[in-house]
Amino acid sequence: MADLQALAIRFSAESDASRLEELQRGSWIPTVTPAGPYEPRSFFHHHRPDEVLVAVNGALPIGYIVVRRASQMASHAHVASIDGLGVAAASRRQGVAGALLRAAERVTAERGFTRLTLRVLSCNVAALALYARHGFETEGVLRGEFQLPVGPGGGIASVDDILLAKRVV
Template sequence: MIVPETQMRIRTAVQDDDAALAELDRATWSTLHAVQPLPEPGAPFFDERHLPGHYLVAVDGGAVVGFVRVAPPTPLAATAHVRQIQGLAVAESARGKGVARALLRAAMDRAREEGAVRITLRVLGHNAPARALYASEGFAVEGVLPGEIFLDGAYVDDVLMGRSLRS
């Protein structure tokens, strides 16, 4: 997928993206969105649970400038019709250029291609920019787990959002 008005394209990640994605993950890490500790320098990005095929990457001028993880929410057959956004990051240099929106739309397209009829995500309550983006793309708040996450000395709401992929 090529994003209009840019040279950026979105493609499925490959194993060779590991170092670039690990670097991007560290560079974009913030308690605004991350519940895991800051990744260690040199730590691999991919592992047995985080496979390249679960990621879409935005590439601009040969550089990886963003990624989104879209995967089944559970291994259960009962949720096979659902995909979940499990991470979205955009390099500082690429922000404000529609990269996050393009990645989100590509994730929804990928989910539809895989037969999903619904997509969900979890976002921290204090992450207003992400919540606004998701809402603008048709995601609705479907639940809130008040004070579910403890970050930086404060309790933060875990906001559950979702939408149909049929529309």
């Protein structure tokens, strides 16, 4: 259980890698993760420590959010993207993800970004509700973008990919 008053949010460090891998593996659900089965790899294989904010309760990381520049194009330099969010199962629905989102917004504004985007699958109802509560709005829908095992009896179904965004200041 997360104690939000004891919760601290900081940038990640290389020493967090194994715990972040654990958190990522625990939040990897085939029906809401289009990449397929979880493939173990170093958490920092695709992320730099300065792109990852970690929610820590005591000394234990219980959640993370990946926020990075959306692309390297100069005309796109004002846009940051959330490329991952995970919270330990025992700490979910206790405000940890919201605290991470608020921290991500603060960091993106401090770094000079004015826009924050993310993509989420239409079947990830809990995530859609979380992002809506934090002011993200739907700006685009890629209909049938993924084929995932979310149909009746585990059958394959078409799932939309939804682009959400908000202005940060």
